[in-house]
Every structure is written in structure tokens, then in C-alpha cells.
Amino acid sequence: MTSLSAVDPKQNIIIKGAKLHNLKDIDVVIPRNKLVVITGLSGSGKSSLAFDTLFAEGQRRYVESLSSYARQFLGKLDKPKVDYIKGIAPAIAIEQKVNSTNPRSTVGTTTEIYDYLKLLFARIGKTISPISGNEVKKETVSDVVDYVKTFEEGTKLLLLAPIHIKEDRDVYKSLELFSKQGYARIKYKGEVLRIDQAPENMERNFELVVDRIIVKNEDEDFLNRLGNAVDNAFFEGKGECAIEELLADTKRTFSNKFELDGLKFLEPNVHLFSFNNPYGACPKCEGYGDVIGIDLDLVIPNTALSIYEEAVFPWRGESMSWYLEQLVNSAYKFDFPIHKPWFELTEKQKQLVWEGNQHFIGIHKFFEQLEEKSYKIQNRVMLSRYRGKTKCKVCNGKRLRPEADYVKINGNSISDLIELPIKNLARFFNSLQLNEHDTVIAKRLLKEITTRLEFLEKVGLSYLTLNRKSNTLSGGESQRINLATSLGSSLVGSMYILDEPSIGLHPKDTENLIDVLKSLRDLGNTVIVVEHDEDIMKAADEIIDIGPEAGTLGGKVVATGDFNTILTAESLTAKYLNGSMEIAVPKERRHSKNYIKIIGARENNLKNIDVTFPLNQLTVVTGVSGSGKSTLVKKILYPCMLKATGGYGEKAGQFSDVEGKFSQIKHVEFVDQNPIGRSSRSNPVTYIKAYDEIRSLFASQKLSKLRGYQAKHFSFNVDGGRCEKCKGEGEITVEMQFMADVHLECDVCNGQRFKREVLEVQFEGKNINDILNLTIDDAIDHFKQHEQKKIVQRLKPLQDVGLGYVTLGQSSSTLSGGEAQRIKLASFLVKGATKDKALFIFDEPTTGLHFHDIKKLLKSFDELIDKGHSIIVIEHNIDLIKCADYLIDLGPEGGENGGNLLAEGTPEEVIKNKKSFTAKYLKEKL
Numbered sequence: 016m017t018s019l020s021a022v023d024p025k026q027n028i029i030i031k032g033a034k035l036h037n038l039k040d041i042d043v044v045i046p047r048n049k050l051v052v053i054t055g056l057s058g059s060g061k062s063s064l065a066f067d068t069l070f071a072e073g074q075r076r077y078v079e080s081l082s083s084y085a086r087q088f089l090g091k092l093d094k095p096k097v098d099y100i101k102g103i104a105p106a107i108a109i110e111q112k113v114n115s116t117n118p119r120s121t122v123g124t125t126t127e128i129y130d131y132l133k134l135l136f137a138r139i140g141k142t143i144s145p146i147s148g149n150e151v152k153k154e155t156v157s158d159v160v161d162y163v164k165t166f167e168e169g170t171k172l173l174l175l176a177p178i179h180i181k182e183d184r185d186v187y188k189s190l191e192l193f194s195k196q197g198y199a200r201i202k203y204k205g206e207v208l209r210i211d212q213a214p215e216n217m218e219r220n221f222e223l224v225v226d227r228i229i230v231k232n233e234d235e236d237f238l239n240r241l242g243n244a245v246d247n248a249f250f251e252g253k254g255e256c257a258i259e260e261l262l263a264d265t266k267r268t269f270s271n272k273f274e275l276d277g278l279k280f281l282e283p284n285v286h287l288f289s290f291n292n293p294y295g296a297c298p299k300c301e302g303y304g305d306v307i308g309i310d311l312d313l314v315i316p317n318t319a320l321s322i323y324e325e326a327v328f329p330w331r332g333e334s335m336s337w338y339l340e341q342l343v344n345s346a347y348k349f350d351f352p353i354h355k356p357w358f359e360l361t362e363k364q365k366q367l368v369w370e371g372n373q374h375f376i377g378i379h380k381f382f383e384q385l386e387e388k389s390y391k392i393q394n395r396v397m398l399s400r401y402r403g404k405t406k407c408k409v410c411n412g413k414r415l416r417p418e419a420d421y422v423k424i425n426g427n428s429i430s431d432l433i434e435l436p437i438k439n440l441a442r443f444f445n446s447l448q449l450n451e452h453d454t455v456i457a458k459r460l461l462k463e464i465t466t467r468l469e470f471l472e473k474v475g476l477s478y479l480t481l482n483r484k485s486n487t488l489s490g491g492e493s494q495r496i497n498l499a500t501s502l503g504s505s506l507v508g509s510m511y512i513l514d515e516p517s518i519g520l521h522p523k524d525t526e527n528l529i530d531v532l533k534s535l536r537d538l539g540n541t542v543i544v545v546e547h548d549e550d551i552m553k554a555a556d557e558i559i560d561i562g563p564e565a566g567t568l569g570g571k572v573v574a575t576g577d578f579n580t581i582l583t584a585e586s587l588t589a590k591y592l593n594g595s596m597e598i599a600v601p602k603e604r605r606h607s608k609n610y611i612k613i614i615g616a617r618e619n620n621l622k623n624i625d626v627t628f629p630l631n632q633l634t635v636v637t638g639v640s641g642s643g644k645s646t647l648v649k650k651i652l653y654p655c656m657l658k659a660t661g662g663y664g665e666k667a668g669q670f671s672d673v674e675g676k677f678s679q680i681k682h683v684e685f686v687d688q689n690p691i692g693r694s695s696r697s698n699p700v701t702y703i704k705a706y707d708e709i710r711s712l713f714a715s716q717k718l719s720k721l722r723g724y725q726a727k728h729f730s731f732n733v734d735g736g737r738c739e740k741c742k743g744e745g746e747i748t749v750e751m752q753f754m755a756d757v758h759l760e761c762d763v764c765n766g767q768r769f770k771r772e773v774l775e776v777q778f779e780g781k782n783i784n785d786i787l788n789l790t791i792d793d794a795i796d797h798f799k800q801h802e803q804k805k806i807v808q809r810l811k812p813l814q815d816v817g818l819g820y821v822t823l824g825q826s827s828s829t830l831s832g833g834e835a836q837r838i839k840l841a842s843f844l845v846k847g848a849t850k851d852k853a854l855f856i857f858d859e860p861t862t863g864l865h866f867h868d869i870k871k872l873l874k875s876f877d878e879l880i881d882k883g884h885s886i887i888v889i890e891h892n893i894d895l896i897k898c899a900d901y902l903i904d905l906g907p908e909g910g911e912n913g914g915n916l917l918a919e920g921t922p923e924e925v926i927k928n929k930k931s932f933t934a935k936y937l938k939e940k941l
Contacts, residue, residue, distance in 0.1 A: 019044070024102035028069070028510070028541065032098030036063040037570040037820070044575075045069075047102065049556035050536045051543045054588050055573070056865045057833070058565035058820030061545045062514070066108060068095045069543070070512050073106025104510040104541060109497045116486050118303055119291055123433055123481030126500050128467050132481075133288040135460045136429050139453040140283045140422035146276040151421075153282070154269040159245045162258060162267065164232050172228040173259045174244055175202060176252030180219040187213065193223060200224035223251055281418045288422075288429050290414035297416050300407035304414045304482070309382050310403025312666070318358040319615050319671035322346075322368065326357045327378060329401060338381055345374035358617050358669070413482070436910055438477035441468040467503035473531045474499050474516075475524030478641040478910020489519055489645065495528075502531060507539045517548040518862050521639040521891050522936040529554045547865050549592065553578050560586045566790040566820025591866035598870050598894045600941060604921050605632040605880070605900045611675040613655065618668025619646045620914035627919065628652065630677065630854070630885040632900035633876055637890060637933045638917075641909025644889045645858070649685070652887070653856055656683045680885070681851035686839045687858045688832030695744060696732055697827040699818070700787070703842045705809035706730075706823075712803060713783055718776045728773055729783050736773035738764035787824030794823055812844035816875050817868035833863030837872070844875060854885045861892040869894050896933065897922055897940045904933045 019042055022029055028045040038060045045051050053061045075092040123129030142151040163172065178201075180189050190201070194210045201208055202222040208214075226244040231237040248256035254272040259265070273280045281287055286294040296302030313328070320326035323343060330339040346353045349372065351364065360368075371377025376384075382401070385394045406412040413420075413430035420428040425447060432440060444465050449457060471477065474495040479488075488496065498516055516532070517525050529551060536542045536556075544551060552558055558581045562573040574584030582593045590596040609630040617623045621643045628634055636644045646668060654667035660682050691702050700706045710726040713719060719728075728736030731743025741747050741761035745768045748756050760766040767774060767784040774782045779801050781789075789797065791813045798806045813821070816837040821830070830838070836857070843855065861869055869892065876886055890896060902925045904918040918928040922941060926934045 027102055028104070029099075029101040030064075030068065030097060031100070033064060033068050033096070035067050035096045036060060037566060038063050038068070038096075039570040041570065041572050043559060043572060045541065045543065045559070046557055047104070047541045048536065048539055049541065050532055050554065051541070051557045051559065052552050052555040053543065053545050053559045053561065054547060054552060054865070055561035056565045056569065056587060056820075057817055057863055057868050059561045059563075059569035059865075061561050062831075063570075064559075064561065065512050065543055065545050066110075066514070068097055069100070069103070069510070070106045070108045071095045072097065072100050073103050073510060076103065077105060104508055105506075106510045106512060107501055107506070108512045108514075109494060109501060109516070110514045118484060118486065120485040121433075121481060122479050122483045122485065122488075122496065124291075125485050125496055126467055126471065126481075126503065128464055129433070129481060131460050131463045131467075132429055132432065133285050135457055135464070136288050136422055136424065137283050137285045138456050138460070139449065140424055140429075142273070142280050142283060142421050143423050144275045144278065144280070145421060146278065149275060151273060151275040151280045153271055153273045155271060156242055156245045156249070159256065159258065159269050160238065160241055162269075163228065163230060163241060166230045166260070168230055168232060170230045171261045172230065173202070173207070173224055173261060174226040174228060174241075174248050175222040175257045175259060176225050176248040177255055177257070178221055178223050178251065182219075186217050186219060198223055198225065200227075222257070225251065225256070280421060283422045287419050288415065295415055295419060297407060297410035297414055299409040300414070302414045304407055304410070304412045305404045306407045307402060308405040308408075309378075309401050310405050312669075313401045313403055314378060315357055317671070318617065318669050319356050321354050321356050322351075323353040327368070329378075329381070329397065338376055341375035342368070348374055358623060433481040436478055436480055437468055437471050440481070441465065441472060441477075444468065463503070466505070467499065470499040470502040470531065471496070473527045475520060475527055475640050475909070478908070478913070492519065492640070494518065495520075498531070502535055505538060510541045510543065511535060513542070513544045513546075515546055515548075515863060516544065517546060517551060519640060519859060519891065521637075521932060522550070522893060523639055523932045525550050547863075552581070552592070560584065560588050562586050562588070564820075565817075566792060568792070569820065587867050588865065596867075598866060598873065598898065600897050600922075601900075607631040609676040609679070611652070611656070611673065611677050613647070613651055613670055613673055615671030616647055616651050616668070617670065618650050619643060620911060621646055621651075621668075622914045624914070624916040626903055626916060627675075628887055628903070629901050630675075630680070631883065632880060632885065633898070634885075634887045634901045634903065635890050635896050635899035636887065636903045636905070637896055638905035638913065639907075639909050639932055642905040642907075642913035644905055646914075647903075647905065648856060648887060648889055649858070653683065653685050656680070656854060677854075679852050680854050683854045683856065684839075684843060685856045685858075686836055686843070686860070688836045688862060690827055690830065690832075691835045691838050692827040695826045695828060698824050699791070699813060699821055699827075699830075699838050700810075700823040702827070702838055703809060703813065703845055705806060708803075708806045708809060709783075709786060712778060712806065713776055716776050716778060722772070722776075724773070724776065729769075729776075731768045736769055738768055738770055740764070741768070743768045788822055790820055790822050792819035795819075809845060812841035812875070813838065815844065815871060815878075816841050817864070817871040831863050833860070836860055836862070840872075840875060844878060852883045852885070854887065855879060857886065857888045857890075859890055859892075860888060861890060861895055866894065873898055893936055893940050896937060902933075904928070904931050906931060906933075 019029055019031055022044050026047055028047060030043040032040050032042065034040045043064065053065050055061050072095050075094060078086060078092050121129065144151055166172065180186050190210050190213055199209060201210060202224055203217065207224060225248040228241065245256065249271050255268060255270045257266055257268040273282050286292045289295040290302035300306045315326050316328055317326065325331050325339065327339065329335060343353055351367065369378045371380050385398055388394050389398065409417065415430060420430055422428060432443065435443065444461060476492060476495055494516060498513065501511065516528060520528060525548060532542050532544065546552065556577065558576065558578060559572060560574040560581060562569055562571065563586060573586040574581050574589065581589055583589065607629045611628045611630065612625065614625045615623050616626060626647065636648055638644050650668035651670050654664050655673050657664040659677065660680060662683065691697060710729040713729045714724055714726040724736065727733050731737045737743035738761060740763040745761055745766040746758045747761050748758055750756050769783060774784060776782060786794065791810055795807055795810050795814055818834060818837055818841065821834065860872060864872060873895065879886060888895065896902065899922060902919065902922055904925055906913055906915060906917045907930050917931045918925045918934065922937055925931065926938045926941060928934045
């Protein structure tokens with residue numbers, strides 16, 4: 016490697032001597048304005064280099080550039096452990112986590128598209144009257160002056176203001192007042208009269224002649240005087256005035272009120288379209304889109320039934336069956352299909368059952384009748400049975416007040432647009448035709464909207480709508496929304512650091528993602544991606560491979576260069592890429608007679624499909640993003656199996672029935688990527704219950720017995736042996752008012768968590784703190800040497816799932832989602848030998864895994880299956896998919912065009928399917 020002094024910091028980012036976590040004092044050169052991939056085994060130090068060193072330094076320098084006043088609110092950012100970093104640019108990190116739990120946050124607000132839409136509607140939206148369909152316009156002084164200019168020179172006109180005198184005032188006194196103001200004439204019953212000629216018993220309605228006009232269009236003074244007169248006419252006529260041509264007897268009225276067809280309308284402004292502002296939010300649901308009311312899913316729990324088969328649950332039983340009979344007996348009069356399953360009815364037919372007509376009482380009216388008689392206890396009980404979150408009836412879930420819907424662009428209101436899938440919305444804006452005036456105003460706004468929509472399409476999210484709540488998105492979707500938002504703001508000269516953007520992406524969508532990363536680079540940014548995906552590596556300008564192994568055996572730069580250079584290196588990554596090592600396809604697939612069959616799954620976008628999940632083997636559910644995998648497994652199969660095994664969880668989504676031989680399954684485990692614990696005291700070794708054995712071992716040492724120490728003295732969670740000052744945390748949190756809390760190492764125990772006398776107890780030269788700081792690999796070696804089989808047995812599963820690099824005492828809050836998921840897997844491997852057979856469901860377990868780690872993961876899966884358990888996995892990684900015993904492929908696309916069962920069977924059977932995108936990519940691997 017060339018010496019760092021010879022490297023140009025204008026062309027490169029130079030990192031010298033990085034030593035954070037397990038990095039071995041490494042020097043790294045990252046070329047600027049290139050797409051750079053940092054790869055390596057899990058725990059080799061990739062994230063330490065990318066996020067904890069490079070991004071942390073970029074952030075620290077930004078904070079230091081602020082004024083001392085601003086800095087006090089941000090707390091002190093520590094300098095990462097590195098000699099120096101040169102050539103660094105402003106840094107933006109996009110990490111993988113579900114962003115928001117806020118029920119007000121939507122895809123539109125997160126991507127900022129909704130902010131631009133609000134502005135667009137406020138600036139160029141046309142208010143349309145729902146009565147006549149005409150545009151509501153507010154006429155101005157210049158509109159009247161322009162109208163006058165259309166007459167020929169010398170034409171005589173009258174400028175009139177309509178007057179209505181209130182009941183409590185005298186007509187003649189009002190006329191006298193007009194006279195004193197300098198007005199001389201009125202028009203009454205078609206005649207122009209002088210004010211002093213007003214007839215007796217005059218009515219209260221007449222017109223005031225504000226000015227008599229002889230048109231002189233070329234005369235500036237004339238136009239100025241006319242402008243002032245029109246202003247006065249609007250004032251006297253309370254917002255209305257008229258121009259009458261004397262000889263031709265034509266008259267045109269003008270109004271500067273925002274009214275039409277006898278209705279007053281709200282003038283469009285940004286707040287009218289904001290559901291987070293009390294002015295624009297729907298008055299009923301306050302901008303949430305849903306309210307507590309009658310829950311549709313409780314009223315019609317099984318959508319496979321028809322009306323005749325009593326699909327409407329409250330109309331069962333003798334006392335309520337009258338309502339059902341009304342509908343069944345009169346259905347022929349309005350051609351209603353009573354034998355069709357509910358889910359096959361059209362939206363119009365469903366609406367009819369809810370609303371009712373002259374022949375029968377609808378569900379809404381039925382519940383209203385119960386409300387009216389809610390003094391009866393049985394009615395109150397019945398109402399409570401069907402209460403739940405339901406779509407707001409006032410705004411229909413659109414969150415805005417009804418007046419906002421009158422404002423339209425090309426016939427569409429803002430509520431119509433936020434319900435469209437992003438690909439249809441992009442089509443709408445690309446074909447939008449505006450007049451010259453509106454084009455000038457909207458030009459910049461439309462550019463912002465269309466580029467952001469384009470990026471959302473490119474990152475594979477074309478099936479989402481802008482009204483979709485942020486808290487219903489998956490981690491991968493959230494990350495890609497963040498990515499699209501960052502792209503939309505199109506910064507230049509920045510450093511983007513991304514954490515595995517390919518998570519949750521089907522190989523089909525990865526190609527688009529690569530285009531997006533390249534366009535970000537081509538704008539003039541340095542794009543650094545921590546990634547394991549082979550396709551993204553192929554597209555990179557530079558790859559930095561960290562290794563050679565994980566934990567204490569990692570932290571070095573093993574190879575750098577482009578894809579072809581890396582292929583010839585001596586690293587594990589290179590061996591998997593060039594084929595000298597591989598994740599082998601199993602020689603034979605397992606087969607099983609036991610299965611679970613879900614019949615008629617139709618939650619979200621699932622199209623009433625029947626799916627068979629074989630047991631005692633590895634079943635993988637695949638499909639593009641948004642095809643319905645999570646809905647099928649998380650929302651239907653998991654709750655359904657929980658109920659069958661006597662557990663309880665949330666209500667299962669819509670399906671007709673479940674059948675199969677699953678009596679041997681005694682419990683269901685859903686292994687997701689949520690943290691194993693949120694407290695700083697929770698760590699891997701306590702989670703898999705190995706710490707109890709370690710504490711007992713220390714309590715049995717000679718010195719412990721002499722001093723009377725018990726196992727509790729070696730715990731940092733209870734009083735006894737832990738440091739009194741920091742209560743076993745190892746650090747002290749100093750609360751700062753108005754500022755971030757500062758964490759300092761405890762000055763009594765120096766971060767060692769225990770009292771000095773407890774630390775004097777050693778096992779084979781190591782005290783309890785030394786043990787907690789060992790990686791799992793090192794700890795296993797240490798305990799193996801000294802014949803502590805029980806402890807080794809507990810720790811071994813963590814090593815088997817590829818977590819040998821994690822230290823025993825590492826806080827759970829610092830583990831990634833993939834690591835947390837594998838610790839859960841390890842804890843099941845510990846318990847796995849039990850007689851009770853379990854069904855394990857994994858959600859993308861390859862997140863954050865190198866090829867080598869996927870191999871270990873598959874070995875752990877095999878162990879569980881050999882013990883008689885069953886595994887179902889939602890996955891996009893082709894290396895794992897090819898090793899499945901059975902595949903279930905959904906698609907073909909995401910959103911509305913997804914939810915069909917494309918193929919099921921062994922991988923060899925699935926690749927014959929022409930419609931499946933998965934088959935296309937799987938074929939290459941098999």
C-alpha cells in the first residue's frame with residue numbers, strides 16, 4: 016500500500032490509525048465521489064469503521080463548526096479513536112430501523128412530498144362548487160377595470176353598489192348619510208334618481224350610483240379614478256358591485272366574496288390541506304383518519320361467509336335475526352346476491368349492507384337504534400362487543416376537513432391523490448397540463464414532487480400510497496424511504512453512509528437500487544455502503560474488505576480494489592465470490608407428511624389464496640417487496656398457530672379456515688429483529704442464561720468461600736458485590752439541564768462494575784470483569800481448557816449462529832437487529848433438545864450476514880429441524896432460498912398487483928414457473 020502522505024486528500028478520504036472497538040490501528044483510503052462498498056464477516060468491524068469512526072467524526076466536526084450557543088444544546092461528541100481523518104465531507108447516515116411510531120406520520124409527510132402538495136394546492140388549486148360544478152372565483156378591482164376596458168371609447172356606464180338597509184334603521188336617514196359622503200344618485204326600480212328625489216314609502220333595497228363613467232381607456236387619470244371608485248363600490252355593496260351600460264341595458268355583477276351557488280367557500284391556503292393543523296384537520300377524527308366506533312372486522316369476522324350464511328355477526332341468534340330476514344326476503348327487489356361470500360361483493364354492494372335502503376335496515380342504522388336504547392344493559396353489552404378503531408365517516412380516512420375536497424387540480428382533490436399508489440401518482444403528475452400562469456407558479460413545486468416520486472419508484476416502493484401510516488412499514492421500507500428522501504433533497508459534495516440498503520429487497524428490486532446509488536454518486540457525492548450483496552459489490556467502484564474473521568480476529572483491512580481485484584484476494588469474501596467456497600445446495604430435500612394449510616387468506620392484498628406450509632422442514636416464503644409475505648406469515652399464520660397452541664396474541668387477519676396435522680406442535684416462536692432488551696444491563700450472556708453458571712463458578716472459588724461470597728456477589732444487578740457508586744453500570748450519567756445527558760466512566764470502579772475486593776476473586780487468572788469482556792469465542796476456549804462443560808454448552812449456540820465476536824457483557828442496546836435475532840435463535844438452540852416440538856418463524860434472518868455466516872445459520876436451522884422442530888422463513892436472500900426444502904412464492908408484483916400464489920414446491924419445481932421473478936434469479940444459483 017502506498018504511504019498515506021502520498022495520497023491526495025482532495026481526491027480521497029484518508030483514515031489513519033482507526034482503533035475503535037476491534038479495529039487494529041488500520042489505515043484506510045476511500046476515493047471521493049465514488050460508490051464504495053465496505054464488506055466482511057458480521058463483527059469484523061465494518062460498522063465500527065463506517066458509522067462509529069467516519070460518520071461520528073463527520074458529525075463531530077459539524078457540531079464543532081456551530082456557535083458555542085448552539086453547541087450547548089447538542090452535548091459533547093467524543094472524538095473517535097483514530098489518529099486523524101483527512102478529506103472528510105459532511106456526512107449523512109441512513110440506518111435500518113422503523114422510523115416512527117407516531118400515528119400522524121405518513122409516507123407523504125416523511126418524504127416531504129405532502130408538504131409540496133399542500134403548497135401546490137394552495138397556490139394553483141381551483142375551488143369547484145359541488146352544486147353547479149363551476150369554479151368559485153373572487154373578483155378583484157382589476158377584474159372590474161379590465162371589464163370596463165372592453166367597451167369602446169366614449170361609452171356611458173354606471174358603477175352601482177347594491178344596498179340593503181337593516182330593519183332597525185331609517186331608510187331616509189341612511190340616504191342622507193350617503194348624500195353627506197358625496198354620493199348624489201340612486202337607482203330604484205329601474206330608474207336613476209337624485210337622492211333628494213327619493214319617493215315616499217321607499218323600500219329597503221336599492222342600488223347606489225357610485226360613479227357615472229364615460230370610457231377613456233388611454234387616460235391614466237381616468238383608470239386611477241375608476242380603480243378608487245370600484246374599491247368604494249365593493250365597500251358600500253358589502254363585497255358586490257355592478258357595471259351597467261346605459262344605452263344597451265346590459266348589466267354584469269362582480270363579487271369579491273368567495274361564494275357561489277349560495278354557499279360560502281374557504282379560500283385555499285396551506286393550512287387548509289394540513290391534517291396536523293387544527294384548521295385543516297377533520298373535525299371528527301382530528302387528523303388521525305380513524306376514530307373509536309363500530310369495528311368492521313368485528314361485525315363481519317369471517318368474510319368467507321355470505322349474507323345468507325350469517326356473515327353479519329350481530330344479526331345472529333333469535334332476537335336479532337329479524338334484521339337479517341328483512342334483507343334476505345327483499346334482496347330480489349334490488350338484485351342483491353345473498354349467496355355470494357362477503358369478500359366477493361363489490362364495494363357498492365358492501366356499502367349498501369352498511370347503509371340500508373327502503374326495504375331493510377342497514378348495519379349503521381341497526382347500531383344507531385341500539386345506541387338510542389343504551390339504557391338497556393343488553394344493548395350496552397352488545398355495543399361494547401363491536402367497539403374498535405374504525406375509519407372516520409366524515410373524512411373517509413383522508414384526515415382533512417370536507418372543505419379541502421372542493422379544491423381541485425385537473426379534477427382531482429388532494430385526498431384523491433394521496434390514496435393513489437405512487438406509480439399512478441407519478442403518472443398523474445407527468446401528464447399534468449396547466450395554463451401559462453399556473454405553469455410558472457407550479458414549475459419548481461412539480462419538479463420537487465416528481466423527482467421524489469421517481470426515487471420512491473426506483474427504490475421499489477411504487478405500491479405504497481402517500482396516506483400509508485409510517486408505523487405500518489417494515490424496516491427495509493423505512494430505510495428505503497429515508498434513502499429516497501435524502502436523494503430528493505439532492506445534496507452535492509456529501510458523504511452518504513448506508514447500512515445494508517438491500518435488506519428486504521427482492522433481487523429484482525436490487526437492480527433499481529444500484530441505479531439510485533449510482534445517480535447519488537454522479538451528483539458528486541461519496542456513497543459508502545456497508546453491504547454483503549453480491550450485485551451491489553459488482554457495481555461498486557471500490558470494495559474494502561475487513562476481516563479476516565470476526566471479533567478479536569477481525570478489524571484488519573484484508574483487501575481493497577474493484578470487484579475483479581477482490582476476487583483474487585485471500586479473504587473469506589473472495590473465496591465465496593470466486594466459488595472456491597460456497598453455500599452448497601442440499602443433496603436431497605426433506606419431505607414431510609405433516610402440514611398446516613391456510614385456506615382463503617385475503618388480508619390486505621392477498622387474493623383469497625390457499626397455502627400449504629409443510630412441517631419438520633425448512634419452508635421459505637419469497638416474493639417481491641409488498642407481495643404479501645409478511646401479511647400471510649405474520650398476520651395470518653402466526654396468530655392462527657398461537658391460538659391453536661393455546662397461546663394468545665393479536666387477532667388473525669382475514670382467512671376462511673386452517674387444517675392439517677399440527678397437533679404435535681406445542682408452541683410457536685416468532686423470531687423477529689426487535690432488541691432482546693432495552694436496558695443497558697441486558698446482555699447476551701444473561702439472555703441465554705449462561706451468567707448463572709459463571710456466577711456459581713466464581714462463588715465456588717476458595718477465596719469466595721473464605722470471604723463468604725455467594726453467587727449474588729458476582730451480579731451487577733443486585734446489591735452486594737457491585738460498585739456502590741455506579742450500581743454496576745460501569746458509568747455514571749450526569750443529567751444536564753437543557754442538554755444531552757453526559758455519560759462518564761465511574762471513577763470508583765473505573766468502569767469495571769464491581770467492588771475491588773470482589774475483583775480479587777479469580778478463576779484461572781481472570782476476574783469476573785475480565786470474563787465479561789471476553790468475546791464468546793475466547794470465553795469458550797478459556798472455559799474449555801479448564802473443563803467447564805456446562806458453561807461451554809450454554810455459550811456454544813452463540814458461536815454456532817456466528818456471534819463468536821460479541822463480548823459476553825456487551826449491552827443489548829448496542830446490538831443490531833440481525834444480531835438480536837441470532838441471539839434469540841441461540842437461546843432456542845439451548846432449549847431445542849426439549850421434547851415439545853415448536854414451530855419457528857423467522858423474519859429475514861440473513862439481515863447483516865456475510866456468506867460465511869449464512870452457512871453457519873443454515874447449520875443451526877438443520878440442528879433445530881433434526882430435533883423435530885419446524886422452520887418457516889420470510890426471505891429474499893437467494894443463497895438461503897436455494898437451500899429450502901419447500902418454497903412458497905407470492906407475487907407477481909407488490910401492492911394491488913401482488914397477493915397471488917405464484918408457485919409452491921421444491922426450488923427445482925419453482926424454477927419452472929414463468930411468472931415468478933424469484934424463479935428467474937434462483938435458476939442461476941441452481
